Structures are given as structure tokens and as C-alpha cells.
Amino acid sequence: MYRYTAFDQRMLDERVEQFRDQIGRWRRGELTDDELRPLRLRNGLYVQRHAPMLRIAIPYGLLSAPQLRMLAHIARTWDRGYGHFTTRQNIQLNWPRIEDGPDILAALASVQMHAIQTSGNCVRNITTDPFAGVASDEQVDPRPYCELLRQWSTFHPEFSFLPRKFKIALNGAQAVDRAATAMHDIGLYLRRDDAGQVVVDVLAGGGMGRTPVVGTVIRKDLPWRHVLSYCEAILRVYNRYGRRDNIHKARIKILLRALGAEAFTREVDEDFAHLENGPATATDEELARIAEGFAPPPYQALPPGPAALREALVAHPGFARWHQRNVLSHRVAGYAAVSLSLKRGSVAPGDLSAELMDQVADLADRYSFGELRVTHEQNLVLADVAQHDLPALWTTLRELGLASPNIGLLTDIVCCPGGDFCSLANAKSLPIAQSIQDRFEDVDYVHDLGDLTLNISGCINSCGHHHVGNIGILGIDKQGAEFYQITLGGQVGADPASTHVGSVIGPSFGAEQVPDVIESILGVYVAARHDGERFVDTLTRVGLAPFKSAAYSSNGAGNGAGQELEHV
Amino acid sequence: MSEAAGARPVIRIVDGVARVVEDAWAVVEDGTEWDGSAYRLLPLRQALERSQQLRAAAPVGVWLAPNDEPAEAVALFDSIAMIGVRFPKSGDGRGFSTASLLRSRHGWRGGLRALDDVLQDQLFFMRRVGFDSFALRADRDPQQALRAFSTFSDSYQGASTPDLPHYRRAGV
Numbered sequence: 052m053y054r055y056t057a058f059d060q061r062m063l064d065e066r067v068e069q070f071r072d073q074i075g076r077w078r079r080g081e082l083t084d085d086e087l088r089p090l091r092l093r094n095g096l097y098v099q100r101h102a103p104m105l106r107i108a109i110p111y112g113l114l115s116a117p118q119l120r121m122l123a124h125i126a127r128t129w130d131r132g133y134g135h136f137t138t139r140q141n142i143q144l145n146w147p148r149i150e151d152g153p154d155i156l157a158a159l160a161s162v163q164m165h166a167i168q169t170s171g172n173c174v175r176n177i178t179t180d181p182f183a184g185v186a187s188d189e190q191v192d193p194r195p196y197c198e199l200l201r202q203w204s205t206f207h208p209e210f211s212f213l214p215r216k217f218k219i220a221l222n223g224a225q226a227v228d229r230a231a232t233a234m235h236d237i238g239l240y241l242r243r244d245d246a247g248q249v250v251v252d253v254l255a256g257g258g259m260g261r262t263p264v265v266g267t268v269i270r271k272d273l274p275w276r277h278v279l280s281y282c283e284a285i286l287r288v289y290n291r292y293g294r295r296d297n298i299h300k301a302r303i304k305i306l307l308r309a310l311g312a313e314a315f316t317r318e319v320d321e322d323f324a325h326l327e328n329g330p331a332t333a334t335d336e337e338l339a340r341i342a343e344g345f346a347p348p349p350y351q352a353l354p355p356g357p358a359a360l361r362e363a364l365v366a367h368p369g370f371a372r373w374h375q376r377n378v379l380s381h382r383v384a385g386y387a388a389v390s391l392s393l394k395r396g397s398v399a400p401g402d403l404s405a406e407l408m409d410q411v412a413d414l415a416d417r418y419s420f421g422e423l424r425v426t427h428e429q430n431l432v433l434a435d436v437a438q439h440d441l442p443a444l445w446t447t448l449r450e451l452g453l454a455s456p457n458i459g460l461l462t463d464i465v466c467c468p469g470g471d472f473c474s475l476a477n478a479k480s481l482p483i484a485q486s487i488q489d490r491f492e493d494v495d496y497v498h499d500l501g502d503l504t505l506n507i508s509g510c511i512n513s514c515g516h517h518h519v520g521n522i523g524i525l526g527i528d529k530q531g532a533e534f535y536q537i538t539l540g541g542q543v544g545a546d547p548a549s550t551h552v553g554s555v556i557g558p559s560f561g562a563e564q565v566p567d568v569i570e571s572i573l574g575v576y577v578a579a580r581h582d583g584e585r586f587v588d589t590l591t592r593v594g595l596a597p598f599k600s601a602a603y604s605s606n607g608a609g610n611g612a613g614q615e616l617e618h619v
Numbered sequence: 620m621s622e623a624a625g626a627r628p629v630i631r632i633v634d635g636v637a638r639v640v641e642d643a644w645a646v647v648e649d650g651t652e653w654d655g656s657a658y659r660l661l662p663l664r665q666a667l668e669r670s671q672q673l674r675a676a677a678p679v680g681v682w683l684a685p686n687d688e689p690a691e692a693v694a695l696f697d698s699i700a701m702i703g704v705r706f707p708k709s710g711d712g713r714g715f716s717t718a719s720l721l722r723s724r725h726g727w728r729g730g731l732r733a734l735d736d737v738l739q740d741q742l743f744f745m746r747r748v749g750f751d752s753f754a755l756r757a758d759r760d761p762q763q764a765l766r767a768f769s770t771f772s773d774s775y776q777g778a779s780t781p782d783l784p785h786y787r788r789a790g791v
Binding site: 058061062065066069072073081086089090172202203204205206207208209210211212213214279287290291295325330331334336337340 | 709710711712713715716717719720723724738740741743744745747748763766770771772773774775776777778782783784785786787
């Protein structure tokens with residue numbers, strides 16, 4: 052991974068001291084709570100339902116084993132012994148004390164980690180494909196570009212007080228997008244042009260939340276050297292003209308829609324004309340320096356499909372099933388990328404205890420060159436495992452409860468912390484995830500259903516990305532009671548054209564009805580599907596109507612009073 | 620009028636060092652007619668309307684609201700000494716882009732002052748986008764705020780100061 056220079060470390064250490072000073076002034080009464088608020092937010096500290104919540108950045112989802120051990124140490128020392136991996140490839144601790152913030156940040160800085168810009172109206176953690184650098188369908192390794200953007204956006208003097216938060220994602224894979232790039236404020240699609248040069252298609256104005264929008268590509272074939280200048284132009288237009296009078300209309304997607312894509316692009320291009328080839332133009336030398344950290348690990352020359360693997364596939368149906376769902380092919384012969392499912396039994400999706408963090412760190416050291424990744428589906432990845440090690444790794448993961456063979460299946464539920472923890476939430480989300488896990492315990496049935504994404508958000512802020520789940524569940528509050536609205540047909544495709552926001556099927560449901568409704572919806576799919584057809588493709592072919600009618604003919608389904616909530 | 624009359628403490632960057640000094644620059648609010656005296660920052664409209672009178676009263680300046688277009692001030696550059704940028708609310712970051720544009724695109728080399736709800740914890744960034752003086756709200760202690768300028772010893776990206784990204788600067 053990227054190797055910090057003395058300069059990077061100094062910037063981080065100075066940030067810790069800055070925050071220590073700010074907390075000190077707040078404790079002495081020199082800063083009011085209101086004045087501290089934006090300062091603690093841009094260091095990841097929220098005040099939540101039970102306690103502050105600390106969101107720690109995991110830049111583009113990349114972690115080293117020592118970093119994960121430090122997260123375990125922090126969770127044990129200053130929290131309750133576990134952490135929650137988020138849909139933005141970060142990790143959250145739910146019970147720290149604000150006063151401990153500076154010490155926690157200092158501990159993080161000792162392993163080159165931080166909570167910089169994980170909240171607040173600024174550029175947030177850059178996200179990308181968790182299989183970057185190893186996927187066989189990759190055209191450009193996005194990690195060096197992610198790091199270039201991380202450095203550029205860190206403490207950006209002009210763009211630290213934006214109208215609203217700002218999220219950038221990169222994708223370098225071909226014909227697939229594992230970063231939901233089109234749903235970001237800026238999405239960067241990296242590819243090679245005919246001459247082999249890296250160029251970028253730049254998307255702007257995507258986002259979830261109250262107004263889900265698939266972004267618009269506003270620039271094609273931008274030479275990569277200009278990517279920072281072009282982002283600067285986009286952010287300047289947004290910073291100057293984005294709405295600041297209404298928090299719900301302050302994201303760049305609203306500005307783009309108000310101006311129209313053409314006028315918005317004209318503004319950006321006009322600004323970019325002044326920046327093109329200016330000081331922010333990136334250099335080959337700097338990219339090469341950064342890329343050194345992402346050089347391939349010392350792979351061994353290994354035969355593909357070794358005997359140990361072939362034998363295990365035959366001998367253990369459980370292993371074969373896990374291999375089918377949780378193991379991804381690798382660009383290097385004899386290696387594979389392994390997903391560790393954090394969706395199991397009674398544990399909240401994305402949660403991991405400090406003990407397991409330590410054990411996963413040991414597995415990373417033993418099997419994957421000491422590195423791991425966090426996915427936006429809230430799972431972990433060991434990206435460089437020798438195929439002949441897979442049976443032994445599976446055995447250990449099973450013992451740890453991290454081998455649920457469900458990656459990309461119904462039970463790989465993506466879920467925000469919801470009303471149990473989050474003060475923004477309108478409804479609980481974790482018990483809904485649990486009730487669905489419980490209902491669909493039958494592994495054979497779930498495997499037979501095949502690829503299917505189910506996402507749950509406890510409020511319209513959409514941290515659970517319910518808008519793009521094939522099945523989306525949104526918690527809503529109705530006169531103090533919690534209800535759940537269901538959307539169907541959301542999908543993250545390879546590009547904006549194949550990325551869709553789901554449609555609300557009708558009035559919301561009570562919590563206890565949700566598993567029945569999901570079961571009815573799945574019944575329609577099983578009856579109507581063609582051979583090998585995915586849930587979302589059947590839905591596209593037959594339309595919403597039969598799913599809707601099945602959902603509302605389940606016993607007592609639909610609260611009846613929720614009609615007006617269709618337009619939430 | 621001398622600079623000492625009506626002086627109040629502000630932070631000014633002098634020879635690269637932030638100091639608390641007293642000066643007489645004051646804002647002429649919208650709807651108030653400029654009385655022709657020096658050390659006044661006029662609303663942009665008024666300054667444009669009275670541009671012929673500005674030089675005689677030198678030094679005078681202009682102030683820009685968050686939604687004022689900095690390009691419109693370019694016509695005044697030859698007759699003014701100071702541009703004030705107003706921050707009606709500390710969270711409203713439009714003034715950062717205003718300053719950036721004035722310095723980087725329009726080439727303003729005169730005084731550039733941050734006005735109104737200016738917080739200690741924003742000063743480092745404000746200096747980087749090109750401000751060289753800072754009028755803190757009256758209830759804030761400018762002497763203590765001076766520490767903000769040494770929060771970071773360096774920076775990643777280019778801005779007005781310094782204009783190059785870290786990796787392109789000499790001696791790195």
C-alpha cells in the first residue's frame with residue numbers, strides 16, 4: 052500500500068495536535084459546542100444516540116495487518132470491543148468519549164491512519180474497487196489515482212466549507228463497477244485509450260439520499276494528468292453556486308439538475324480552461340512515486356488450480372460452495388481473492404469484534420502479504436491468497452464464523468447502523484436485517500436464488516444504499532411508529548446507463564411483515580425466472596406488477612395508512 | 620484621514636509573518652452612502668458607480684458578498700488598495716473561492732481581507748487561498764488566533780500560497 056513519507060506523517064501528526072488544541076479550548080470554554088461541532092466533525096466525531104461516534108477513514112478501503120490490530124486495540128481500549136465497517140469502506144466506533152478523541156487520533160496516526168474529513172461539508176474518503184490491482188477484469192489500477200486525489204483533497208484550503216459533503220469514487224474495471232461509481236458526487240472511470248494512455252471519463256452529480264440520482268458523464272477522455280484540475284473546476288463551480296439555504300438541496304446533484312447538465316458542464320469547462328496545464332497538473336514522476344507503494348507483492352510462480360484445491364472442491368461441498376461465492380479469480384496464476392463475509396448469524400452486518408480483528412490480521416499476514424481491503428458491501432477481502440492455501444484458510448474462517456458462503460446473495464445484506472445507534476435514523480435497520488437472516492436460513496434456497504442485492508437504510512440519508520439494492524428497504528417514521536418502504540429494481544451496473552434507482556412498490560409495511568413480503572417477492576421470481584436469469588433481470592422482463600401484487604397479498608401486508616409515503 | 624483614526628485590531632501578514640496591528644479600514648454597508656473618506660471598503664455596486672472618485676480618496680477599497688462575482692472587481696483594480704471578502708456565516712465557504720479567483724485568475728496583488736464571522740480555525744486555509752489580513756469578530760481575541768497560522772508546517776496541494784503542490788516545490 053501507499054508508503055507514507057516523513058512529510059505525510061508530519062501532516063498527520065500536526066493534525067492530531069491541532070485537534071488536541073481545539074478540544075482543549077472547548078474544555079476551557081473558549082469554543083462553544085456549536086463552534087466545536089464543524090471541527091470535531093471533520094475529525095470524524097459525531098454526537099450520536101448513546102455517545103459520540105468516531106468514523107475512521109480507510110483510504111479507498113485498503114488496510115494493513117498492523118493497522119487492523121491497532122483498530123482492535125482502539126476498540127478494546129476506548130470503545131466496547133468491536134467496530135462497524137461502513138458502506139464507504141470506513142470503520143465506525145459507536146461508544147468513544149469526545150475527550151478521548153485526541154488520544155485515539157494519536158494512536159491511529161502511529162499506524163498512518165486518521166479520521167480526517169470522514170464527516171463535515173468537505174471532500175470525504177475516496178472509495179474504489181476492493182479488488183483493485185488483482186481483478187482480472189481490470190483495465191487501470193485505480194489505487195495510485197485514489198492516493199493522488201487523497202493527497203490533493205486533504206486539508207484543501209478552498210474546499211473545506213462546501214455546501215454539503217462531497218464523495219468521490221473511482222473505477223478502473225471493465226464491464227463491471229464494484230464501487231457504485233455512478234452514485235457519487237464525482238465518479239471517475241479510468242481506462243486506456245487506443246494509444247494505451249490512461250484517460251478518465253468524469254461523472255458528476257450522482258448521489259443517494261432524499262433525491263437519488265445516477266450521475267452524468269460531463270467529460271470524456273480526459274488525460275489523467277488533468278484529473279485534479281478538472282475536479283478543482285467542478286468543486287469550484289459547486290462551492291460557488293451550490294445551494295446553502297436548504298440542507299436537503301445542497302448536494303451537487305441538485306445544482307447540476309437546476310442548471311442542466313449542459314450549462315453545468317459549460318461552467319466547469321470554463322473554469323478548467325484557466326487551470327489546464329497549470330500547477331495542479333499531475334506529473335508522471337509523482338504518479339510513479341505513489342505507484343511504488345502499489346507494486347505487486349512478491350508472488351510466487353504457482354500452477355493454477357493446484358491439486359489441493361481440486362481435491363477440496365470434490366471432497367467438501369461446503370468448501371465448493373464457499374469457493375463458488377466468496378473466491379474471485381485473480382490476475383496472477385495460482386492466486387485468488389477471498390471475501391470474508393461479515394454477514395452471519397446474529398451479528399450486525401459489517402460488525403467485527405476486536406478479537407476477530409486480531410485474528411483476521413494474522414490471516415492477512417499468513418495468507419495475503421499482510422494486507423486486506425474493506426468492501427462497500429461491508430465485507431473484508433484478502434486479495435492475494437495462493438490457491439493451494441484456500442482449503443486451510445476456509446477451515447480457519449469457518450472456525451471464526453467468517454466463511455458464510457453468501458457473497459452477492461440475498462443474505463449478504465448491506466445495512467446501516469440505523470435507529471439502534473444513529474441519531475439521524477427514523478427506524479431501526481439491524482433487527483430487520485436479522486429477521487431476514489433468520490427467515491432465509493436455508494442455504495440451498497439462498498444459493499438457488501443466485502445474485503441478488505438487498506440493502507437496508509434506517510432513514511432517507513441512505514447509508515445502507517437501499518436505492519441501488521435489487522431489493523431496497525427504507526425505514527420511515529410514521530407518527531412515532533416505524534414502518535418500512537420497499538423498492539425493487541435498484542441496480543449498480545458497469546456504467547451510468549445500466550445503473551438504476553429502485554422503484555417504490557407502494558405503502559410501507561410493519562417490521563414484522565417484512566420477511567413475509569420479501570418471501571412473496573422472491574416467490575414471484577422463482578416462478579417466473581428463465582434458466583440462469585438473475586432476480587433483477589426477471590424483474591426487468593416481467594415488470595413490477597406481479598411482484599407488487601404478491602407483496603400486498605401476503606397476509607395482512609401493507610399498513611394501509613402509508614399511501615402518502617410513496618412519495619417520500 | 621490618518622490610518623490611526625478609528626483604528627481597531629486586525630491580523631495582518633507582514634513580511635510573511637502574522638501580526639496583530641491596528642488599522643482604520645472599515646466597511647461601508649449596503650444602503651449607506653460613502654462619505655468620500657479614505658480607508659473605506661465600499662459595496663461593489665457603489666464602488667463601480669463611483670469608480671471615478673476612488674483614486675482621489677486613496678486608499679479605498681471594495682467588499683464582496685459571497686454571491687458577488689469577483690470578475691466585476693477587476694475594473695476597479697487600478698483605483699483600489701484593498702478588497703474585503705465577507706463571511707456572513709463561518710460555514711459559508713464561498714469566500715474561499717472568491718479569494719482564490721481574485722489571486723489566481725484575476726491577478727489581484729493588493730490587500731485581501733477576510734471580514735465578519737472569521738474563525739481562528741479557518742485562518743490557515745484563508746491565508747492559503749490568498750488573504751493577507753483578517754478582521755476577526757470583535758468578541759474574539761486576535762492575539763490568541765495567531766497560533767492558527769502555524770497549525771501546519773506545509774501543505775499537500777497548491778493554492779495561492781504556495782501555488783505549487785508539495786511534490787513540485789523546490790527543495791522537497
